[in-house]
Amino acid sequence: MTQQRQIILEELRQVNSHPSADEVYEMVRKRLPRISLGTVYRNLEILSELGEIQKLELGGDLKRFDRNPIKHYHIRCMRCGRVDDAPIAPLNQIENELYGATVYTIIGHRLEFEGLCPQCSKTPGKS
Amino acid sequence: MTQQRQIILEELRQVNSHPSADEVYEMVRKRLPRISLGTVYRNLEILSELGEIQKLELGGDLKRFDRNPIKHYHIRCMRCGRVDDAPIAPLNQIENELYGATVYTIIGHRLEFEGLCPQCSKTPGKS
DNA sequence: GTGTTATCAGTAATAATTACTAAAATTAAT
DNA sequence: ATTAATTTTAGTAATTATTACTGATAACAC
Ligand SMILES: [Mn+2]
Ligand SMILES: [Mn+2]
Ligand SMILES: [Zn+2]
Ligand SMILES: [Zn+2]
Helix, strand or coil, X not given: CCHHHXXXXXXXXXXXXXXXXXXXXXXXXXXXXXXXXXXXXXXXXXXXXXXXXXXXXXXXXXXXXXXXXXXXXXXXXXXCCCEEECCCCCCCCHHHHHCCCCCCEEEEEEEEEEEECHHHHHCCCCC | CCHHHHHHHHHHHCCCCCCEXXXXXXXXXXXXXXXXXXHHHHHHXXXXXXXXXXXXXXXXXXXXXXXXXXXXXXXXXXXXXXXXXXXXXXXXXXXXXXXXXXXXXXXXXXEEEEEECHHHHHCCCCC
């Protein structure tokens, strides 16, 4: 566990949001001004493989990171990209419904809600 | 409806797969060798806004297109990226469970299964 | 047909992520 | 503690999907 890896983990654990790699980079940079973006990417990857954090591949065009490594669902704002936890119980049986109905070996599932966050709900819908 | 748009639609309707923009480009190129990739992107976007097709934003790092514009779920191979329809009934009530429990205005949801396709299930798991 | 508008091909620009490399830091072995 | 082996880093370059731009062309309206 290098200094960089430790601080990346600490910073991610301090936020409730679901930051992108670049956002983590900006956070960490305040404590380690010389860290490079590649190091952030690499360590976020390693930390998620270690089960310390979770890498999220949601809709939108960037990956996000979650301080909570336990599987759970999310809701994402379609306008600004903000992501929050979706407080809903995991659908533990859902994969069984698919069993026998697909040629795939089922490994997991992902449920993601789409909507508008409070800020974006207010703004007159210019889309 | 230009010739290009028509042919893009026809080609997409001929496949059961869920091709990326680049794959559609390669398909269409056989009939329109001078078409440009930008035209394919633009028309796929327009066709999905018209409700003729569907744009899929699944996991993985590229968008895919579906000849079926009706909302349904998918399963994606974690190794090779192949995507198939997940034959499971839509969870019509699921968004109600979230109502009142989130600050978001809920607009929709997406359910995606992950697994291994038959080909990738066979291959000795080098990962 | 003539004029108006939308679309096209080709190319350049973005943006997220990954790959590469020599130097520095960490770890393991003496 | 010193040395040797291994891993990680900073910095930079490369990749990849997608979007933006632009002058030329095609579709459409009258
Ligand atoms: Mn979360
Ligand atoms: Mn489909
Ligand atoms: Zn928002
Ligand atoms: Zn596969």
